[in-house]
Amino acid sequence: MDHTKFTLDENEMPKKWYNILADMGPMDPPLNPATNEPIKPEELEPLFAKELIKQEMSTKRYLDIPEEVLDIYKLWRPSPLYRAHRLEKVLDTPAKIYYKHEGVSPAGSHKPNTSIAQTYYNMKEGTERITTETGAGQWGSALSLACNYFDIECKVYMVRSSFEQKPYRKSLINLWGASVIPSPSQDTQFGRKILEDFPDTSGSLGIAISEAVEDAALHDNTKYALGSVLNHVMLHQTVIGLEAQKQFEMAEDYPDVVIGCCGGGSNLAGVSFPFIKDKIDGKHDPKIIAVEPSACPTLNSGEFKYDYGDMAKMTPLLKMYTLGYDFIPPAIHAGGLRYHGCSPLVSKLVADGMMDATTYHQVEVFEAGVTFARSEGIAAAPESNHAIKCAIDEALKCKESGEEKTILFNLSGHGHFDMFSYDKYFKGELSNE
Amino acid sequence: MDHTKFTLDENEMPKKWYNILADMGPMDPPLNPATNEPIKPEELEPLFAKELIKQEMSTKRYLDIPEEVLDIYKLWRPSPLYRAHRLEKVLDTPAKIYYKHEGVSPAGSHKPNTSIAQTYYNMKEGTERITTETGAGQWGSALSLACNYFDIECKVYMVRSSFEQKPYRKSLINLWGASVIPSPSQDTQFGRKILEDFPDTSGSLGIAISEAVEDAALHDNTKYALGSVLNHVMLHQTVIGLEAQKQFEMAEDYPDVVIGCCGGGSNLAGVSFPFIKDKIDGKHDPKIIAVEPSACPTLNSGEFKYDYGDMAKMTPLLKMYTLGYDFIPPAIHAGGLRYHGCSPLVSKLVADGMMDATTYHQVEVFEAGVTFARSEGIAAAPESNHAIKCAIDEALKCKESGEEKTILFNLSGHGHFDMFSYDKYFKGELSNE
Numbered sequence: 001m002d003h004t005k006f007t008l009d010e011n012e013m014p015k016k017w018y019n020i021l022a023d024m025g026p027m028d029p030p031l032n033p034a035t036n037e038p039i040k041p042e043e044l045e046p047l048f049a050k051e052l053i054k055q056e057m058s059t060k061r062y063l064d065i066p067e068e069v070l071d072i073y074k075l076w077r078p079s080p081l082y083r084a085h086r087l088e089k090v091l092d093t094p095a096k097i098y099y100k101h102e103g104v105s106p107a108g109s110h111k112p113n114t115s116i117a118q119t120y121y122n123m124k125e126g127t128e129r130i131t132t133e134t135g136a137g138q139w140g141s142a143l144s145l146a147c148n149y150f151d152i153e154c155k156v157y158m159v160r161s162s163f164e165q166k167p168y169r170k171s172l173i174n175l176w177g178a179s180v181i182p183s184p185s186q187d188t189q190f191g192r193k194i195l196e197d198f199p200d201t202s203g204s205l206g207i208a209i210s211e212a213v214e215d216a217a218l219h220d221n222t223k224y225a226l227g228s229v230l231n232h233v234m235l236h237q238t239v240i241g242l243e244a245q246k247q248f249e250m251a252e253d254y255p256d257v258v259i260g261c262c263g264g265g266s267n268l269a270g271v272s273f274p275f276i277k278d279k280i281d282g283k284h285d286p287k288i289i290a291v292e293p294s295a296c297p298t299l300n301s302g303e304f305k306y307d308y309g310d311m312a313k314m315t316p317l318l319k320m321y322t323l324g325y326d327f328i329p330p331a332i333h334a335g336g337l338r339y340h341g342c343s344p345l346v347s348k349l350v351a352d353g354m355m356d357a358t359t360y361h362q363v364e365v366f367e368a369g370v371t372f373a374r375s376e377g378i379a380a381a382p383e384s385n386h387a388i389k390c391a392i393d394e395a396l397k398c399k400e401s402g403e404e405k406t407i408l409f410n411l412s413g414h415g416h417f418d419m420f421s422y423d424k425y426f427k428g429e430l431s432n433e
Numbered sequence: 434m435d436h437t438k439f440t441l442d443e444n445e446m447p448k449k450w451y452n453i454l455a456d457m458g459p460m461d462p463p464l465n466p467a468t469n470e471p472i473k474p475e476e477l478e479p480l481f482a483k484e485l486i487k488q489e490m491s492t493k494r495y496l497d498i499p500e501e502v503l504d505i506y507k508l509w510r511p512s513p514l515y516r517a518h519r520l521e522k523v524l525d526t527p528a529k530i531y532y533k534h535e536g537v538s539p540a541g542s543h544k545p546n547t548s549i550a551q552t553y554y555n556m557k558e559g560t561e562r563i564t565t566e567t568g569a570g571q572w573g574s575a576l577s578l579a580c581n582y583f584d585i586e587c588k589v590y591m592v593r594s595s596f597e598q599k600p601y602r603k604s605l606i607n608l609w610g611a612s613v614i615p616s617p618s619q620d621t622q623f624g625r626k627i628l629e630d631f632p633d634t635s636g637s638l639g640i641a642i643s644e645a646v647e648d649a650a651l652h653d654n655t656k657y658a659l660g661s662v663l664n665h666v667m668l669h670q671t672v673i674g675l676e677a678q679k680q681f682e683m684a685e686d687y688p689d690v691v692i693g694c695c696g697g698g699s700n701l702a703g704v705s706f707p708f709i710k711d712k713i714d715g716k717h718d719p720k721i722i723a724v725e726p727s728a729c730p731t732l733n734s735g736e737f738k739y740d741y742g743d744m745a746k747m748t749p750l751l752k753m754y755t756l757g758y759d760f761i762p763p764a765i766h767a768g769g770l771r772y773h774g775c776s777p778l779v780s781k782l783v784a785d786g787m788m789d790a791t792t793y794h795q796v797e798v799f800e801a802g803v804t805f806a807r808s809e810g811i812a813a814a815p816e817s818n819h820a821i822k823c824a825i826d827e828a829l830k831c832k833e834s835g836e837e838k839t840i841l842f843n844l845s846g847h848g849h850f851d852m853f854s855y856d857k858y859f860k861g862e863l864s865n866e
Contacts, residue, residue: 003443004443004504004507004508005443005507005508007440007442007443009440010436010437010438010440071437074437074438075437075438075809075810076810104537106806106809106810106811106812107810108849145810148807167852168601168849168852168853171852171853171855171856172812172849172852174855174856174859175803175806175807175812175852175855176806176807177807370608373539373608373609374581374608374609374610376508376539377508377509377539377540377578378539379539379605379608414849416541416601416605416847416849416850417849419600419601419604419605419608420601420604422604422607422608423604423607426607
């Protein structure tokens with residue numbers, strides 16, 4: 001059998017992130033929600049470290065990864081690139097399927113790639129406390145891990161439906177020293193208002209963001225951190241695709257299709273942007289696919305327009321695909337994909353035809369996850385199962401056409417804290433909302 | 434900073450297991466429980482595949498790992514050897530601490546090293562169904578994963594206290610297609626008897642083994658698999674230590690101390706036997722330490738004598754340290770270490786002074802686990818926290834003495850399915866039973 005996994009030594013890790021802004025046309029700027037005017041960098045300073053604001057707007061093509069960030073990355077990076085021999089065999093496909101396994105990080109997903117970076121810059125600038133929201137809990141755990149390393153207090157507002165489904169995500173967040181409460185909460189003005197109006201709400205990322213932003217704005221030495229959507233987050237995640245490119249060189253192969261699940265867009269951006277650079281440079285022409293849940297089809301059915309990132313309209317207006325800032329998606333089991341908006345970078349790439357988007361219902365998504373677990377061994381996160389489902393479909397198309405395509409998908413995280421959802425799938429209790 | 438982790442390419446994986454029986458004096462043979470006479474290989478055939486019985490008794494020094502087993506190992510092996518820079522810094526010790534991370538397997542522990550091998554040989558001999566017991570759930574998941582690969586039906590009797598504490602271990606076992614019930618159960622004669630006499634029992638490995646053995650004995654084409662204790666299990670686990678030796682060559686270092694937690698003994702044997710060979714050969718003289726919970730101190734306080742491996746006295750009598758075949762340990766949170774006996778090989782090495790043994794209470798063990806999670810990032814299994822606690826103590830001794838010892842411990846598994854126990858620790862609800 002050919003190689004099963006392509007591993008790089010930690011010294012072969014990329015030393016720079018790739019900034020796709022350098023290779024895209026001018027972007028519509030974020031707008032101040034109070035004035036509707038393009039936001040000035042200093043207006044973002046109450047929420048973000050200055051260096052992150054600089055990165056948000058930078059058009060420099062490659063940005064150095066600080067030594068201290070690299071040192072922490074080394075705890076799990078470079079992540080392995082797998083050739084899914086066993087999945088290929090089960091599907092009986094001529095396609096070659098590869099996946100990048102981001103579930104090997106201590107927090108269990110790709111999220112620490114940016115939480116470590118964001119927290120590092122905050123530490124450098126004296127931040128003492130960081131607030132955030134979390135959907136599935138992957139981001140909340142990743143930020144807790146990062147704040148632990150830089151001795152920063154951390155408070156996580158966790159979307160209530162996830163909070164209740166995943167008590168042990170909460171335990172993991174606590175283990176690294178952060179505190180976590182269900183959102184909407186009594187701890188913010190906005191949370192209290194929502195609870196009054198909709199006492200039974202399952203919550204949403206839009207609400208939780210409002211709470212975290214309000215908390216950061218009202219407390220001294222407190223900043224806010226976002227786990228997706230923004231340019232600097234996409235930037236930090238490109239370490240995934242940059243590593244994958246080195247690993248494809250080892251494999252003497254190159255992907256025809258690159259797939260990522262898409263909520264705010266960060267893992268998709270991470271795996272695909274370096275390959276999109278090859279596309280822009282005219283070197284290769286891979287098809288890039290964003291996979292969304294049918295229950296929250298932002299790129300597939302949303303409008304491409306300016307919208308708020310949160311429900312309380314406190315964040316800057318971003319030009320992006322959106323289902324509306326007050327959209328509350330059904331409580332599907334891929335909590336990380338329940339966001340009304342999407343990264344402006346990913347949105348523009350879709351609008352420009354550089355990226356495709358597709359949707360799946362959650363039952364077929366879990367079915368794909370079970371096929372994957374029984375072939376490749378790994379219990380994947382419900383979010384990642386979306387990418388798996390799409391990779392399987394692409395491979396089955398090859399089976400029909402006889403094409404020997406090379407397919408890459410990002411396995412954004414493991415599902416060890418999502419077994420409740422697998423149980424529901426096996427009991428036939430998952431709906432296709 | 435020096436290297437954080439030493440990774441081998443999958444082609445550098447050891448191709449043979451190391452059989453320590455070749456380098457130890459003659460062992461007291463297992464006895465037939467009916468006759469008290471040394472058991473004949475064919476008397477074990479109702480329970481085990483012939484090839485495994487051969488391995489159990491073999492005195493050949495190196496045994497080939499079959500190609501198909503290697504191919505599955507490649508899904509996660511070679512596992513990384515970490516240098517615990519951050520833990521060293523927190524402890525402010527001159528010692529160098531390394532750990533082998535066996536939690537990277539799909540099942541989350543070292544157990545698949547033997548489950549894959551055992552299931553492979555069973556498949557070769559036509560076994561259609563395998564029964565087993567599981568304590569913490571690590572072994573049950575590992576066997577489920579393995580049976581999935583070789584298309585063998587699998588039934589797991591899970592010690593009731595673990596079954597109740599860890600619902601999601603059960604989900605993982607189901608995900609790979611096995612069935613799992615709490616032990617004692619209504620499914621066996623012995624289980625029903627225990628439930629009649631002790632309806633509130635938290636169960637024990639000794640009871641669960643009896644149930645699995647009874648089930649295997651009474652069903653056609655069904656064999657039994659044990660996740661620890663037996664010689665062939667220790668054999669399969671030596672891939673851990675053999676890899677570690679290659680990785681220490683990369684690190685240009687060699688351990689002065691090798692540590693593993695010890696229930697039945699398999700992860701300790703796996704990491705240490707290749708180093709004990711160096712001891713026997715007079716090449717090196719590392720100290721080997723078996724770490725047990727105070728609640729179940731088999732090597733520390735048990736008697737070295739012939740005893741049954743299970744409560745119903747169905748298994749062969751083994752010469753080992755034992756707390757008595759009917760010992761039911763308190764329901765501590767390291768379910769994998771709740772066994773009355775221990776591997777005859779490990780027992781003899783302790784009796785011969787080749788290995789030391791020590792104990793810790795569970796509160797200090799979890800405290801060590803939290804220190805580890807906050808320095809190295811990884812949420813470890815409660816069992817592994819015993820090894821971590823011992824490594825920390827050894828490093829702190831070096832701090833006092835100024836010695837720059839090299840310490841290796843085996844991180845036998847992650848704790849993603851044990852967060853309930855961490856919650857109890859943080860709430861101050863863990864007793865030191």
